[in-house]
Amino acid sequence: MTGRLYGVGLGPGDPELITVKAARLIGEADVIAYHAARHGRSIARSIAEPYLRAGQIEEPLLYPVTTETTTHPGGYQGALEDFYAECTARLAAHLDAGRTVVVLCEGDPLFYGSYMHLHKRLAHRYPATVVPGVTSVSAAAAVLGRPLVERDEILTVLPGTLPAGELADRLRRSDAAAVLKLGRTFEKVRDAFAAAGRLDDAWYVERATMAGERVAPLREVDPDGVPYFSLALLAGPGGGAVPPEPPRPAVAPEVVVVGLGPAGRPWLTPEAQEALASATDLVGYGPYLDRVPPNPRQRRHPTGNRVEAERARHALELAREGRRVAVVSSGDPGVFAMASAVLEAAEDYPDVPVRVVPGITAAQAVAARAGAPLGHDFCVLSLSDLLKPWEVIAERLTAAARADLVIAIYNPASRHRTWQLPAARDLLLEHRSPDTPVVIGRDVGGPEESLTVTTLAALDPATVDMRCLLIIGSSTTRVTTRGTVYTPRRYP
The missing domain is CATH 3.30.950.10 (Tetrapyrrole methylase, C-terminal domain)
Known part of the structure; x- marks a missing residue:
């Protein structure tokens, strides 16, 4: 029986942004494979390191080239083809032996991810699962703290390796855009933003969520030293608009008598949950009130078990002061509980609305x-x-x-x-x-x-x-x- 291949997205760089599923699979895997530069250091492995365990087999996949110049007879693409053929054979040997192989991939495996080259060569031969990850685009928008797109706006994702003219043309026609793979393409990308008339609205995000994270207006960035792990971001037209401060809605004073059911949240109806959540004040017998999770924006008024009339009048007085009051009862408030006490007292408070929310009875x-x-x-x-x-x-x-x-x-x-x-x-x-x-x-x-x-x-x-x-x-x-x-x- 063969092993299973997993392409695991690690997210943008912060190990805490790895998904729960990705962390579990990394810890369970027999073989951990990851791309690395020729010096042997791997960003993917460094992100995943907190989740690795002792005794796992590691397969570093060392890129044969770092730029698009090579002495390989097939050129850059030929060098990569040979590299992936050799990597495929190495991982296939583990899969044939029944081992579980996890290939680490920064960001999302199928979003400009290096894993996809192995997936295309292995997924038709072995069981394969792709675990998505947080993309660099999502991370950059989060770091920038601005909505990338909203409502009907359209996001365009572009590689910085496109010709300058095509980049500028697409930027002119985009509501929002993310341009990846900067590094050596940075000056061309910046010029394309300028040609499209969008440079003043564009932002530069470097190593989002990683050590050395940097955010700056794109026009102010020095091209020297721009790393591959950076991108240019153009938020949609609505992304920078700050809506006016809305007026605070007035609280409609009322008393709601809420049935909590016999015990615990599973016995609480959605209507009761809504009534409790919208209340400004909670009134009830202490042990019943303890069953409602505390909320610091609400005031709680616990009382003893034999003061129903006083409890009801207190709730009505609070509502008369402009509060929205929930009076809690175990079970159903209308069955040997607080509903009748509140309604009886409410005859002296005709200006205070009272409603009853039923609960599951004992x-x-x-x-x-x-x-x-x-x-x-x-x-x-x-x-x-x-x-x-x-x-x-x-x-x-x-x-x-x-x-x-x-x-x-x-x-x-x-x-x-x-x-x-x-x-x-x-x-x-x-x-x-x-x-x-x-x-x-x-x-x-x-x-x-x-x-x-x-x-x-x-x-x-x-x-x-x-x-x-x-x-x-x-x-x-x-x-x-x-x-x-x-x-x-x-x-x-």
């Missing part, structure tokens, strides 16, 4: 983890008797049990409320079979998530706390052999 989250226990008619009850008397809770539990509804129970127990759940279980057993399925979901979506499927008779209140939600099945609720719980949509 009942939905637990039901989804268990299967589909809420597949038929169901009701939702809270066992907390802090805001309503136990007698009302007992009447509603009895009515739901008699009606054969699946029941989702919120706030089943706490450190100070321990007798309510046993009492509720006993009430339900008066109307439900002892083997009625019961689902106990704890911290669903959180790091301590657990799910227990039991029966009404076997329900142990000692295993239930405030972080739990219970689903009590109906007479038709079933538990499969896999432990999945569902309630059929058809009723006997």
